[in-house]
Amino acid sequence: MLTVTGVSRSFGGVYAVRDVSLTIADGEVCGIIGPNGAGKSTLFNLITGHLAADHGQISFLGQRVDRLAPHRRARLGMSIVFQAARVFRGMTVRENVMVGLHGRTRAGFVSAALRLPRHRRDEREIAAEADTALERVGLAEWADRPADRLPIGQQRALQLARALCARPRLLLLDEPASGLRGQERERLAALVEELRAGGLTILLIEHDVAFVTRLADRVVVLDLGQVIADGPPAEVRADPLVLAAYLGQAT
């Protein structure tokens, strides 16, 4: 599904990500963990295209994507749920989710301005599909509310609905559990488990080790921009290098 080969990126001479290689198989839930400043976010941005790599290659579905703009990677099937609240202001919850269908629909400025029949039909289908996604994440009753007034947990659920509307091949979640309280976190984990059961490939970048080990089939540990461990959660948790670099910090 996704292959990252020897990717590096430095800022002002300091490597944020150094010679990182990893692969994600079809249908796998892969977690990337690491202490603060380990390069998780940089790696995430390199994969999604919001940062350009200095070296290395990234392939997605058998195609080189490291020179493609973010929106092109999105259209190939990468969908993102951001950590920071990235709901679109001045739009309702439903409209926010409808944006997720952008890559799968065609109506442009001309057919919109002229209200062509094709455009009307498109709009009805987009709205219906958005409502289905909202139902799925439990936000159906909020559909007509302004999106930016939702509490943080629901904003993340909204982003998830938006991402799912794009029918992704790979779902990228950037610190999905951060800022969520017990119950919200539990609901999110249940949603991710449901998606995994549906066969969706998921890349989970997360600070919260317990959250990742519960959901991931495989865990990649980053420290100081490099991969220090890669394997099943139980194995990685027992790895002395990981304990020293990451888990050891907590004690």
Added chain:
Amino acid sequence: MIRLVAGLLVAAVTLALPAVLDDSALAVYILLGLAAMVTVGVSLLMGYAGQVSLGQGAFYAIGAYTAALLALGGVPPVAGLVAAPVVAAASALVIGVPLLRLRGHHLAFATLAMQLILLSLAGQLEFTGGDIGLQAIPQFSVGSFEAGSASAYAYLTWAGVALVMLVTHNVIASRPGRALRALATSETAAASSGIPVGRYKLVVFALSAAFAGLAGGIYCFYTGYVAPGSFPVLISIQYIVMAVVGGLGTIWGAVVGATAITLLVQGLNSLAALPGMPSYAPSVLSYAVYALVLIGVVLFLPHGLLPAVAGRLSRKRESLRAR
């Protein structure tokens, strides 16, 4: 229901006004309509898509010069009026490629510079008539019907306003409109939803330029004369003040803002023309008023006039219902 009645009422008044106004009042009415047309574009660009332009006057000028040059060259005025928004939009596409890489203040200054460059070019070049400009532009005509009277231009202008509002309304509530509103919040998140951010910014820039170009085309036929002096930087600032005062990101707000500012400036102009006022009074007064109105609105009605009034009305209605 209330919206429909209000809309019909506004339409009826708009259609009835040319019949009752005298020529000098009609001149104000036409210029107000032209300003509203440009301001709807500014509101689309700034309010919905989150991009700034301090140079909408440049596209107004491009539209006016395009229609004027074509008409003087013997092309039927209708073709000239169609060409005005097309050429303005095409210029925006070309200028926008480098310009829209900038954001915020940088974009604002770059668009301002664009207008200054364009004005000085128009003042130097032979074919635009230099500082004197282009004169004796024929009247607007469709086939054998010639728009000889001010009221004909008033109808033409307000038909243009209606067209621009309709196009904006349809675009906003659609797939491309949602994409524009999305990229105004976060270009990163918009791109990750598959929106080609750069292309959409370019298209909305061109669309707002087309609105300004259409207004410029009508303007040149109405006045029969265009010169660099007709398009000072102040008018670009005026459009922004109108959009902000009326309420950014509302289509009707642009018209409300254009009306409020035009009437205010008219009132001040007659004040400045009173005997005993110095000759620089009109320009000083209008600059001062733009500044004061803008500051006042931003401080006290941050969402603009129309949303503030609409919000108050709906709250009143709700409290009545609660009783």
